[in-house]
Amino acid sequence: xxxxxxxxxxxxxxxxxxxxxxxxxxxxxxxxxxxxxxxxxxxxxxxxxxxxxxxxxxxxxxxxxxxxxxxxxxxxxxxxxxxxxxxxxxxxxxxxxxxxxxxxxxxxxxxxxxxxxxxxxxxxxxxxxxxxxxxxxxxxxxxxxxxxxxxxxxxxxxxxxxxxxxxxxxxxxxxxxxxxxxxxxxxxxxxxxxxxxxxxxxxxxxx
Amino acid sequence: xxxxxxxxxxxxxxxxxxxxxxxxxxxxxxxxxxxxxxxxxxxxxxxxxxxxxxxxxxxxxxxxxxxxxxxxxxxxxxxxxxxxxxxxxxxxxxxxxxxxxxxxxxxxxxxxxxxxxxxxxxxxxxxxxxxxxxxxxxxxxxxxxxxxxxxxxxxxxxxxxxxxxxxxxxxxxxxxxxxxxxxxxxxxxxxxxxxxxxxxxxxxxxx
Amino acid sequence: xxxxxxxxxxxxxxxxxxxxxxxxxxxxxxxxxxxxxxxxxxxxxxxxxxxxxxxxxxxxxxxxxxxxxxxxxxxxxxxxxxxxxxxxxxxxxxxxxxxxxxxxxxxxxxxxxxxxxxxxxxxxxxxxxxxxxxxxxxxxxxxxxxxxxxxxxxxxxxxxxxxxxxxxxxxxxxxxxxxxxxxxxxxxxxxxxxxxxxxxxxxxxxx
Amino acid sequence: xxxxxxxxxxxxxxxxxxxxxxxxxxxxxxxxxxxxxxxxxxxxxxxxxxxxxxxxxxxxxxxxxxxxxxxxxxxxxxxxxxxxxxxxxxxxxxxxxxxxxxxxxxxxxxxxxxxxxxxxxxxxxxxxxxxxxxxxxxxxxxxxxxxxxxxxxxxxxxxxxxxxxxxxxxxxxxxxxxxxxxxxxxxxxxxxxxxxxxxxxxxxxxx
DNA sequence: TATGAATGAGGCTTCATTCAT
DNA sequence: AATGAATGAAGCCTCATTCAT
Numbered sequence: 001x002x003x004x005x006x007x008x009x010x011x012x013x014x015x016x017x018x019x020x021x022x023x024x025x026x027x028x029x030x031x032x033x034x035x036x037x038x039x040x041x042x043x044x045x046x047x048x049x050x051x052x053x054x055x056x057x058x059x060x061x062x063x064x065x066x067x068x069x070x071x072x073x074x075x076x077x078x079x080x081x082x083x084x085x086x087x088x089x090x091x092x093x094x095x096x097x098x099x100x101x102x103x104x105x106x107x108x109x110x111x112x113x114x115x116x117x118x119x120x121x122x123x124x125x126x127x128x129x130x131x132x133x134x135x136x137x138x139x140x141x142x143x144x145x146x147x148x149x150x151x152x153x154x155x156x157x158x159x160x161x162x163x164x165x166x167x168x169x170x171x172x173x174x175x176x177x178x179x180x181x182x183x184x185x186x187x188x189x190x191x192x193x194x195x196x197x198x199x200x201x202x203x204x205x206x207x
Numbered sequence: 208x209x210x211x212x213x214x215x216x217x218x219x220x221x222x223x224x225x226x227x228x229x230x231x232x233x234x235x236x237x238x239x240x241x242x243x244x245x246x247x248x249x250x251x252x253x254x255x256x257x258x259x260x261x262x263x264x265x266x267x268x269x270x271x272x273x274x275x276x277x278x279x280x281x282x283x284x285x286x287x288x289x290x291x292x293x294x295x296x297x298x299x300x301x302x303x304x305x306x307x308x309x310x311x312x313x314x315x316x317x318x319x320x321x322x323x324x325x326x327x328x329x330x331x332x333x334x335x336x337x338x339x340x341x342x343x344x345x346x347x348x349x350x351x352x353x354x355x356x357x358x359x360x361x362x363x364x365x366x367x368x369x370x371x372x373x374x375x376x377x378x379x380x381x382x383x384x385x386x387x388x389x390x391x392x393x394x395x396x397x398x399x400x401x402x403x404x405x406x407x408x409x410x411x412x413x414x
Numbered sequence: 415x416x417x418x419x420x421x422x423x424x425x426x427x428x429x430x431x432x433x434x435x436x437x438x439x440x441x442x443x444x445x446x447x448x449x450x451x452x453x454x455x456x457x458x459x460x461x462x463x464x465x466x467x468x469x470x471x472x473x474x475x476x477x478x479x480x481x482x483x484x485x486x487x488x489x490x491x492x493x494x495x496x497x498x499x500x501x502x503x504x505x506x507x508x509x510x511x512x513x514x515x516x517x518x519x520x521x522x523x524x525x526x527x528x529x530x531x532x533x534x535x536x537x538x539x540x541x542x543x544x545x546x547x548x549x550x551x552x553x554x555x556x557x558x559x560x561x562x563x564x565x566x567x568x569x570x571x572x573x574x575x576x577x578x579x580x581x582x583x584x585x586x587x588x589x590x591x592x593x594x595x596x597x598x599x600x601x602x603x604x605x606x607x608x609x610x611x612x613x614x615x616x617x618x619x620x621x
Numbered sequence: 622x623x624x625x626x627x628x629x630x631x632x633x634x635x636x637x638x639x640x641x642x643x644x645x646x647x648x649x650x651x652x653x654x655x656x657x658x659x660x661x662x663x664x665x666x667x668x669x670x671x672x673x674x675x676x677x678x679x680x681x682x683x684x685x686x687x688x689x690x691x692x693x694x695x696x697x698x699x700x701x702x703x704x705x706x707x708x709x710x711x712x713x714x715x716x717x718x719x720x721x722x723x724x725x726x727x728x729x730x731x732x733x734x735x736x737x738x739x740x741x742x743x744x745x746x747x748x749x750x751x752x753x754x755x756x757x758x759x760x761x762x763x764x765x766x767x768x769x770x771x772x773x774x775x776x777x778x779x780x781x782x783x784x785x786x787x788x789x790x791x792x793x794x795x796x797x798x799x800x801x802x803x804x805x806x807x808x809x810x811x812x813x814x815x816x817x818x819x820x821x822x823x824x825x826x827x828x
Numbered sequence: 829t830a831t832g833a834a835t836g837a838g839g840c841t842t843c844a845t846t847c848a849t
Numbered sequence: 850a851a852t853g854a855a856t857g858a859a860g861c862c863t864c865a866t867t868c869a870t
Contacts, residue, residue, distance in 0.1 A: 026319035028235050032844060042852045043845085053844065107368055108315055112233035123368040131372070147381070150373055154361025161314055161330040165338070166357055174354070214833090239861060249835050254862065256833095440733035442649050446865060456831045457866085467865065521782055522729055526647035537782040545786070561795070564787055568775025575728055575744040579752070580771055588768070628854090653840060663856050665842080670854095674840065 011049060014039055015063040018056055023102035027057055027109035057110055061122045064103065068096070069129055076137050083180060085137050090176040093152070097168045100156045138179065148175070218256050221246055222270045225263055230309035234264055234316035264317055268329040271310065275303070276336060283344050290387060292344050297383040300359070304375045307363045345386065355382070425463060428453055429477040432470055437516035441471055441523035471524055475536040478517065482510075483543055490551050497594060499551050504590040507566065511582045514570045552593065562589065632670050635660055636684045639677055644723035648678055648730035678731055682743040685724065689717070690750060697758050704801060706758050711797040714773070718789045721777045759800065769796070 017039050021030050032053060036043045050056045075092060076085045093100075107123035114120075127149065135145035152175070158166035224246050228237050239260060243250045257263045282299060283292050300307075314330035321327075334356065342352035359382070365373035431453050435444050446467060450457045464470045489506060490499045507514075521537035528534075541563065549559035566589070572580035638660050642651050653674060657664045671677045696713060697706045714721075728744035735741070748770065756766035773796070779787035 029319065031842075033842095036853095044847085044852050045850080047845075048850070104364070104368075105315065105319070108312065109319075111368065112236060112312070112316075120368060124372070127365070127369045127372055146373065147378070150361040150365050150378060151358045152361065153364050154357040154359065157311070157360050157364050158334070158357050161311075161318065161327060162334045165331070165334055166353065171354070171357060238859075240859085250861090251836065251863080252834050260861065443733065445863075447863095450832095458831050458868085459829080461866075462829070518778070518782075519729065519733070522726065523733075525782065526650065526726070526730075534782060538786070541779070541783045541786055560787065561792070564775040564779050564792060565772045566775065567778050568771040568773065571725070571774050571778050572748070572771050575725075575732065575741060576748045579745070579748055580767065585768070585771060652838075654838085664840090665857065666855050668841070 011059075012063060014041075014049060015056075015060045018060045019064050019102070022057065022060065022106055022109075027106065027113065054113065057106065057113075058122065061103070061106060061110070064099075065122070065126050065129075068099065068103075069133075072133065082137075082139055086176060086179050089134075089137065090172050093172050094169060097156065097159060097172075100152075101160045104153070104156055105160070148179075151175070218266075219270060221248075221256060222263075222267045225267045226271055226309070229264065229267065229313055229316075234313060234320065261317075261320065264313065264320075265329065268310070268313060268317070271306075272329075272333050272336075275306065276340075279340065289344075289346055293383060293386050296341075296344065297379050300379050301376060304363060304366060304379075308367045311360070311363055312367070355386075358382070425473075426477060428455075428463060429470075429474045432474045433478050433516070436471065436474065436520055436523075441520060441527065468527065471520065471527075472536065475517070475520060475524070478513075479536070479540050479543075482513065482517075483547075486547065496551075496553055500590060500593050503548075503551065504586050507586050508583055511570060511573060511586075514566075515574045518567070518570055519574070562593075565589070632680075633684060635662075635670060636677075636681045639681045640685055640723070643678065643681065643727055643730075648727060648734065675731075675734065678727065678734075679743065682724070682727060682731070685720075686743075686747050686750075689720065690754075693754065703758075703760055707797060707800050710755075710758065711793050714793050715790055718777060718780060718793075722781045725774065725777055726781070769800075772796070 018035060021035060021038050032043055032046055035056070036046050039046075041049075046056075050059065072092065075088050079085050079088060103126065104123075107120065107126075110122055111120050131142070131145045131149050134140060134148055135142055138145075140148065151171075155166065155168050155171040159168040225242060228242060228245050239250050239253055242263070243253050246253070253263075257266065279296075279299065282295050286292050286295060310333065311330075314327065314333075317329055318327055338349070338352045338356050341347060341355055342349055345352075347355065358378075362373065362375050362378040366375040432449060435449060435452050446457055446460055449470070450460050453460075455463075460470075464473065486506065489502050493499050493502060517540065518537075521534065521540075524536055525534050545556070545559045545563050548554060548562055549556055552559075554562065565585075569580065569582050569585040573582040639656060642656060642659050653664055653667055656677070657667050660667070667677075671680065693710075693713065696709050700706050700709060724747065725744075728741065728747075731743055732741055752763070752766045752770050755761060755769055756763055759766075761769065772792075776787065776789050776792040780789040
């Protein structure tokens with residue numbers, strides 16, 4: 001191990017590694033010794049960087065979330081058209097579906113570890129950010145963004161648990177098509193009735 | 208300790224207990240000693256009924272699934288109108304949302320424990336049954352039933368991870384309204400365009 | 415399990431089975447449950463026939479020893495010529511080398527189980543019988559019979575531990591040849607010097 | 622507990638202790654807790670030095686073998702006369718008969734534990750070394766060395782199982798006398814007939 | 829007689845964490 | 850700042866034996 005110069009940068013590398021390790025096996029199946037081995041540190045040194053095992057999970061989650069948010073925001077920063085944004089966002093989802101699965105699983109690991117659901121700040125922040133971001137970037141009402149996010153989480157979950165039944169590509173494409181149609185309608189003229197969005201999905205062309 | 212007479216019946220009681228215990232703390236945080244204590248048996252006796260800890264989870268999952276299916280089918284057995292069925296089903300969901308959360312979490316526990324995603328038969332059977340049942344009882348196309356199931360799983364997941372943001376009642380009511388509208392349309396006249404179901408959800412009145 | 419009529423016969427069958435099971439895996443690796451399963455009894459019933467696990471080993475050893483002795487004596491009962499007996503005995507060894515291995519291993523298992531060497535009556539009786547029988551049937555001096563038995567036990571042991579180095583057939587053939595040569599000499603004329611038996615072995619033709 | 626500095630040296634001390642403990646009670650009757658207690662470590666620390674219980678046995682066997690070989694070779698290093706070597710070697714055997722008993726028993730323990738006879742490398746290496754060493758140092762043909770080794774193993778085994786019948790001193794003395802006589806004959810003139818070594822043993826003066 | 833459910837001590841092993849060096 | 854030896858509680862599981870039925 002080279003002498004660490006940039007303390008923060010080194011910690012980020014550590015967290016990146018930890019994300020890899022935790023994602024593969026799940027929080028409770030990864031031992032400190034294993035983390036030490038994978039990061040090239042000694043077990044003792046791990047405790048210089050982190051208070052304890054749970055602290056690793058928390059710091060890691062926070063770091064990954066920020067990184068993901070950064071990427072997300074950068075992607076749509078200079079894109080003006082809603083339709084283009086929609087395309088970019090849905091493509092981003094397709095590419096990063098595995099990361100979302102990992103984050104979701106790790107959130108659950110965390111939940112299981114602290115049986116205080118209340119304190120599950122990690123996933124909460126993640127969700128609120130995403131719902132807001134969706135609402136802003138796609139000009140959706142909050143309720144719509146929540147539905148979209150919820151549906152997306154269902155896709156993430158099922159593509160993990162029943163990968164042969166639920167293929168994320170299909171569902172994401174469907175979301176894309178649905179929202180695209182909707183987007184084409186002028187903002188003011190979008191129907192307020194419930195006869196629209198879910199409806200579209202259910203009557204989509206698939207299968 | 209009274210001698211157990213009906214082996215299978217007793218095992219079901221055990222499984223019922225195990226579901227309670229596992230749901231509270233998660234599979235890996237529950238020790239065999241704890242199971243033994245809660246069920247009033249000795250550790251050794253647990254192994255008289257189950258091959259090992261994983262076997263408890265599997266048998267339990269299978270048992271709970273069957274029980275839930277049974278209840279579900281009984282509920283809609285003699286109900287002819289699709290609309291009535293829809294009402295019953297969505298009510299059933301609202302009442303059993305906690306069970307679905309538990310089953311989902313336990314599926315993930317199982318997944319984490321056996322890192323062979325392929326063999327996650329437990330959740331798979333559950334999903335296939337539900338998708339088929341939804342399709343049959345609500346006269347939905349398979350693709351529609353998959354979407355519905357996926358969205359529902361998103362609701363279940365989020366009501367767990369971000370309970371202050373996603374309230375299952377709201378989403379389930381929304382599904383109810385959406386499908387009710389759709390149901391009112393005559394089967395033959397239901398639009399084939401993508402302008403319907405998801406669309407309806409997205410333009411619902413909520414918030 | 416059919417109702418047991420001939421109690422003794424049934425017990426012998428049990429012991430025969432136990433010998434098979436113990437030989438394969440060694441005393442301490444065989445559980446009572448396994449014995450019960452293999453013999454078609456319940457664990458409880460095992461304790462009707464035997465006081466405890468160790469008792470099974472003892473009774474079994476005693477039974478097998480008697481059976482083996484019986485066979486041995488029957489073989490040479492009507493054989494007058496020493497040379498013929500020698501042939502029969504050495505052939506018998508070749509055929510039963512596996513049994514001797516098993517008996518030796520089980521003796522050791524027993525020894526390990528009771529760390530009182532003194533009480534190892536099982537192998538002791540076996541040895542004394544064999545040394546006497548060899549001495550009688552081959553007209554060897556006691557000291558010679560002891561040497562022969564000791565060498566034979568070395569063969570048994572090594573053919574077990576280093577089967578690719580020590581082949582029992584070769585050693586037994588060698589014993590046969592050596593003793594045959596000696597036997598041909600008239601009893602009275604056999605040299606008393608130490609210049610004979612071991613000597614012959616060491617200068618045998620085998621590599 | 623003082624911090625251990627020389628990892629390897631400490632492990633050897635541990636192995637020395639383990640040999641003592643295993644020899645007394647046999648591999649399977651010694652628990653890790655017992656090993657920990659006897660060596661003054663915690664159970665956890667045992668696993669810092671060894672992969673698992675079997676690994677202790679293997680490393681121990683390997684270590685003891687090397688140590689024994691070392692002593693053996695040192696003893697005869699500067700001895701030119703075959704006769705002197707013979708004396709030294711047989712004396713060495715008499716002194717170390719207990720160690721050989723222990724090693725043999727532990728080999729069998731190992732065999733019982735891994736029912737793959739093929740992989741019993743431990744005793745195999747031991748045997749091959751000894752046969753070669755005997756052949757070299759006493760100028761015996763390989764076949765002769767194998768016979769000698771086999772007989773010796775018989776002595777070791779029987780002095781364990783039937784100590785009142787087979788006294789190792791006697792047998793070893795006999796081997797000494799037999800080989801001494803043989804040795805006195807000039808190498809070239811040693812008879813090739815089978816009339817020698819075993820023959821000598823069988824007609825020895827004992828009893 | 830015969831059964832097999834029940835026991836609970838004890839087996840091996842893993843683990844997060846500490847601390848002397 | 851870094852190391853890795855040491856800890857010991859706790860994990861899962863097996864076992865010989867007993868005893869109510």
